Amino acid sequence: MRAMRRGSDGRRGSTLIPVTILLGTMTVLALVFLRVGQRVSQEQGAGFESARAALLAEAGIAEAIEALRAGQSGGVGTPELPAYLGGGVLWVEATDLGDGRTQLDAMAMKDSGRAALRVVVEGEAGGADGAGGGENGFPTMLFANQHLQLKQNVLIDSYDSSLGTYASQAINTYSGVAYASSTGGASGNSTVQLDSGVKVFGDVSAGPGFTAGLGGTAYVSGSTASKTQKIPLAPIPVPVIASSGAYAVANSATKTINPGTYHFTSVTQGKFSKLKVIGPATIVMDGYTTGASATLEVDCSGGPVTIYDTGVWSVDKNYVVGPAPGTAVDAAFLISSAGTVQFDQGSKIQVGFYAPNALIQVDQGAEVWGALVADQITVDQGTKFHFDENLRDFELPWEIPSEEAGDPVFTAIAWSKIEFPVAEWRADRRDPLSLLGLSRSDLPPPVKAWQEPEGKGDQ
Amino acid sequence: MGSRGGFTLIEMAVALVLMSVLGGLVFLTAESTSNAVNTGVAVAELDGRALRVLERVCDALKASSAGVATPQAETPFSNANLDFRRGLGADADGDVLWGPLERLVLEYDEADDGLDDDGDGLVDEGRLVWIEDPGGASERRVVLCQDVREYLAGETLDGDDQNQNGLLDERGFALDFTGNRVTVRLTLEGRDRDGRLLASTVQRSVVFRNQGN
Numbered sequence: 001m002r003a004m005r006r007g008s009d010g011r012r013g014s015t016l017i018p019v020t021i022l023l024g025t026m027t028v029l030a031l032v033f034l035r036v037g038q039r040v041s042q043e044q045g046a047g048f049e050s051a052r053a054a055l056l057a058e059a060g061i062a063e064a065i066e067a068l069r070a071g072q073s074g075g076v077g078t079p080e081l082p083a084y085l086g087g088g089v090l091w092v093e094a095t096d097l098g099d100g101r102t103q104l105d106a107m108a109m110k111d112s113g114r115a116a117l118r119v120v121v122e123g124e125a126g127g128a129d130g131a132g133g134g135e136n137g138f139p140t141m142l143f144a145n146q147h148l149q150l151k152q153n154v155l156i157d158s159y160d161s162s163l164g165t166y167a168s169q170a171i172n173t174y175s176g177v178a179y180a181s182s183t184g185g186a187s188g189n190s191t192v193q194l195d196s197g198v199k200v201f202g203d204v205s206a207g208p209g210f211t212a213g214l215g216g217t218a219y220v221s222g223s224t225a226s227k228t229q230k231i232p233l234a235p236i237p238v239p240v241i242a243s244s245g246a247y248a249v250a251n252s253a254t255k256t257i258n259p260g261t262y263h264f265t266s267v268t269q270g271k272f273s274k275l276k277v278i279g280p281a282t283i284v285m286d287g288y289t290t291g292a293s294a295t296l297e298v299d300c301s302g303g304p305v306t307i308y309d310t311g312v313w314s315v316d317k318n319y320v321v322g323p324a325p326g327t328a329v330d331a332a333f334l335i336s337s338a339g340t341v342q343f344d345q346g347s348k349i350q351v352g353f354y355a356p357n358a359l360i361q362v363d364q365g366a367e368v369w370g371a372l373v374a375d376q377i378t379v380d381q382g383t384k385f386h387f388d389e390n391l392r393d394f395e396l397p398w399e400i401p402s403e404e405a406g407d408p409v410f411t412a413i414a415w416s417k418i419e420f421p422v423a424e425w426r427a428d429r430r431d432p433l434s435l436l437g438l439s440r441s442d443l444p445p446p447v448k449a450w451q452e453p454e455g456k457g458d459q
Numbered sequence: 460m461g462s463r464g465g466f467t468l469i470e471m472a473v474a475l476v477l478m479s480v481l482g483g484l485v486f487l488t489a490e491s492t493s494n495a496v497n498t499g500v501a502v503a504e505l506d507g508r509a510l511r512v513l514e515r516v517c518d519a520l521k522a523s524s525a526g527v528a529t530p531q532a533e534t535p536f537s538n539a540n541l542d543f544r545r546g547l548g549a550d551a552d553g554d555v556l557w558g559p560l561e562r563l564v565l566e567y568d569e570a571d572d573g574l575d576d577d578g579d580g581l582v583d584e585g586r587l588v589w590i591e592d593p594g595g596a597s598e599r600r601v602v603l604c605q606d607v608r609e610y611l612a613g614e615t616l617d618g619d620d621q622n623q624n625g626l627l628d629e630r631g632f633a634l635d636f637t638g639n640r641v642t643v644r645l646t647l648e649g650r651d652r653d654g655r656l657l658a659s660t661v662q663r664s665v666v667f668r669n670q671g672n
Contacts, residue, residue, distance in 0.1 A: 047511065054518075101553050119668075120549035414549035414556070415668030416522055 049113030053088060054417075056108035057117045060090040063446040064104045065121060065410050068094075070208045070229045071401070074102050074121075075451030077444070079422060082436075084443035086110070089432045094451070101413070107420060112429035114420040123410035137394040138332075138352050138371030140202065141387035144188040145233050145356070145374070150198045151381035157201035158184035158387040159369070161350075162328035166369055166386050174199065175219070182221045184387035189230045194218040195381070202387070209447035233356035233375065234398040236336040238308050241284050249273040251291065257281060259302060266311070269294040279303040279330065287311035293318040298351060300330035304394065305351075309335045313358075315342065322350030322369070328390050329370065334397075343368070352391045356398075373398075494653060501651040505659040509647045512587065512604045516563065516643055517665040519589075522546050526672030527557060531636040535620065537644075539565040539630035542593075546669040555669050559597075562590040565632040568605060580650045583609040587632050587645070607631040608646040612660040640666050 060076055063083075068074040074094030082089040088110030095103040100122055107116045141156050142148060150156075157179035159169040169180035177199055185202030186192055192206045196216025203222035204212045212224045241263035249255045251270030257277045263284040269275055271291035277283065280303025288309050294316065298305040300323060313335060323329045332352035335341055341358050343349055345365035353360060355374040362368060364380035371391045379385075420426050428435060466474075520528070522545040532538050541564075544557040568586045569576040585607040591599040608631035613622030620627050624644075626635060635642040644662040651657060 044507065047514070051514065097549070097551075099553065101549065103549070118548055120553070122553055412668070413553055413670070414546050416546045416548055417518075 046112055049111040050115060051113070052086075053108045053110040053113030053115035054117070056085060056088045056090050056110055057106040057115045059085060060092045060106035060108060060446065061104055061117060061119050061412075063450075064092040064094060064106065065412075066208070066228070066447075067450040068102060068121065068123075068410050070450070071232065071453075072230075072450045073453040074104055076106075076446050077449040077451075079107070080436075081438075081449075082107075082109075082432075082443060083446040083449040084440055085446055088113075089436070089443060090446065091449075102410075105418065105421070107422075109425065109432035109435070111431055114426055114429075116418045116420045118414075118416050118418045119412050120414040121410040122413045136396050136398060136400055138354075138373060138387075138391040138396065139400060140185040140187045141368075141371055141385045142186040142188075142377055142379075143231070143371075143373040144192075144377040145190070146188070146376045147190045147193070148186060148188045148377055149193045150186060150195060150200075150379055151383075152195045153197040153199075153382045154195075154379055154385070155179070155199050155383075156184040156186060156385045156387065157181060158389055160389040161323065161369070162390045174201070174221075180386065181389070183389055184385065185222065187227070189227075194220070209450070229401045231398065231400055233373065234396075235356060236308065236334045236354070236397055238284060238310055238334075238336055239282060241282070247285075249275050249294075257283065269296070271316075276324070277305050277307075277331075279305040281305045282308075284308040284310065287314075289314040290316055290319055292316040294320075296321040297324055298322070298329070298331040299324035299327055301327045303330075305331035307331070307333045309333055309337065311337055313337070313339065313341045315344070315347070317344035318346035319344065320348045322348060329388050330390065330394065332370075332391070332394055332396075341374070350388070352388070352394055354396050354398075497653065498651045498655060498657070501649060502657055502659065505647050505649050505657055506661070508604060509645055509659045509661045512647075513643060513645055513661045513663050515603060516587075516645075517663050519543075519545060519561070520641055520643070521665050521668050524555065524667050524669040524671055525636070525639050525641075526670065528636075528641070528667070532634075534635065534637070535625055535627045537626045537629045537633040537635045539632050539634070541634055555671055559592045559595070562593045563632075563634075564588050564590065565607060565630055567609075568607075571609075580654065580656070581606060581648055584648065585609060585631060604645075604647060606647050606649055608648045608658060610646075611644055612646045612658045639670070640664055 063076050064074045067076060075092055077083040077091035079091055082091040088108055090106060090108040093105045097103055102121050104119045104121060105116065155177065159166045159180035163169060166180060170178045172179050179201045182201040185200060185204055187205045189207035191210045192204055192212045194204065194214050196218055198218040200220045204220045204224050206212045206226045208227055208230055210226055214220065241261050243263045243265055246266045247264040248268040249270060250273060252272040254274040259278050259280050261282045266287040267285045269290040272293045274295040274297060276297045276299065279298065279300045285307065329350055332354060335353065335355040335358055338357040340361055341353065341355055342361045343363060343366040345363050347366040350369040352371040358374055359376040360372050360374040362379045362383050364382055367384045369386045370388050425435060433439065520543065523543040528541055528543040530538060542560060542562050544560055547556045547558050550556050565585045565587055568584050571583050573582060575582050586605045587603045587607055589601045589603050610616060611622060611629045611631055611633055614629055615621060616628050618627060626633060629644065631646045633644045642662060642664045646658055646660040648656065648658045
């Protein structure tokens with residue numbers, strides 16, 4: 001018995017060796033299979049990520065063409081601050097090749113995927129077709145280059161001064177509100193916000209890449225689609241006319257300016273005064289000041305009246321500017337100066353205003369029959385606006401690009417894949433946000449990353 | 460010592476029968492599961508291979524133009540070979556700059572005799588070859604894939620459209636042109652570990668991004 005126990009003691013632990021070898025072998029095999037599986041998975045994943053990056057680059061090209069159509073350079077984002085889209089980043093470099101051709105190099109990174117495309121497009125920005133029929137006049141009731149907010153209960157509709165008075169045309173009703181026609185509207189190059197209770201009988205269109213916001217019970221009878229192209233507010237070419245000095249109308253007096261061209265260093269109207277201007281007339285004034293309840297009457301039956309204001313605008317309450325009785329409106333103020341053009345309470349405005357550098361402020365109790373175009377427009381609640389369709393034909397200095405859909409302005413003439421240009425990021429396949437050290441909130445969407453043409457500031 | 464307990468012969472027999480039945484069931488289940496897994500893995504591998512080739516072909520054709528892709532058989536016929544060029548950009552006149560000639564060609568991998576000459580279990584299978592600068596000094600041949608079925612899945616050489624895709628007797632790699640668009644079809648075949656014949660067919664349409672010639 002003792003001998004047997006000794007023999008058994010001698011073999012104790014001998015099974016540990018083969019078991020260890022077996023386990024080791026199995027572990028190595030498992031690791032090898034795991035590694036192979038990972039490699040296959042990585043390979044397939046890389047293929048998908050490259051395909052996704054290529055799709056992002058294509059999206060970048062589409063965005064760049066939209067930017068070109070809007071008069072921008074076609075560039076979108078930069079390598080340092082690319083645009084964020086669909087979980088990846090992209091940027092587009094635009095090179096003007098001359099003769100209306102632009103080379104667009106779109107680069108995209110999505111996870112470990114990298115892609116770059118080169119597309120050469122040919123074409124020019126849209127022509128001078130107006131949105132309403134080929135004119136460069138006033139296209140809508142309100143047009144602001146910057147954010148436009150219509151406060152509560154503002155009303156916008158339209159009428160045609162060549163067909164009679166507004167009152168004779170305001171025979172329609174909607175929800176208890178009388179209105180004339182539905183071609184009025186509000187538009188701009190940026191956002192357009194309608195507060196609750198606003199009623200617009202016409203279209204509301206924000207700028208490219210922006211949206212029109214409708215609050216509460218705001219109502220728009222027409223479209224709220226955004227414009228596809230920005231409309232730059234062109235500077236005013238003020239005619240050079242020899243100065244006749246200052247011009248003044250005394251309190252409660254009435255004076256008339258006959259057809260012709262004039263340049264006054266200032267025009268001043270006293271309280272309750274009336275100034276009549278008979279068209280065709282072109283008046284350049286280096287400043288305009290009135291007392292309360294002054295009236296400016298334009299008679300356009302013989303031709304248009306165009307008034308250039310290059311200086312101060314200081315008009316008191318209850319100001320009235322409008323047509324001679326029974327005549328259509330074919331008149332506008334073209335205000336080249338910056339500053340504020342204010343319509344105080346009780347003002348009645350029946351002409352167009354084009355003020356590319358100014359803020360037009362319409363106070364509560366004022367009413368406008370005509371059209372307003374300005375860098376900024378602010379309107380108090382309850383204000384009423386009636387777009388005069390007759391002003392669509394008024395000659396303004398800007399050019400309204402065509403908004404016709406389905407008419408490709410830019411055509412791709414060459415398409416090719418190119419090598420991703422940033423060698424460092426070709427090699428470092430980390431997620432692009434980690435690579436750039438940015439977070440998603442730091443990056444703009446493609447439409448907010450459009451690059452302007454060189455030498456062109458924001459209008 | 461006392462009495463010794465044990466199993467009777469009947470008890471042993473019943474136990475053996477039950478264990479045999481259970482063992483058989485386990486074996487059959489494991490066998491069928493293993494077969495299904497093997498087939499699934501083989502099909503997935505075949506699908507993946509076909510999709511990768513399709514992606515590569517479409518990616519190249521995308522950068523070409525209908526004007527520089529020849530020949531273009533008219534429906535209901537299709538091509539198994541294609542010469543094309545890829546766009547590299549535009550010159551000063553706005554014309555597309557074309558890269559060197561490239562060719563996609565479906566070659567037989569063995570004699571076209573209805574037999575499995577190379578003993579791989581496939582009959583008259585082909586290989587899809589990509590040739591850069593064919594016939595030129597810098598000619599380069601890349602075999603994109605092997606085991607291309609002689610005719611697309613469901614199709615045989617008989618003048619009929621058995622697979623009802625609008626094409627007659629299309630080869631295992633077939634190009635079908637419609638205007639500025641080309642549809643690429645590919646069938647790969649193979650056998651799983653148990654010798655079952657498998658096939659994977661993929662297709663994709665791609666629009667030529669360049670124009671002109």
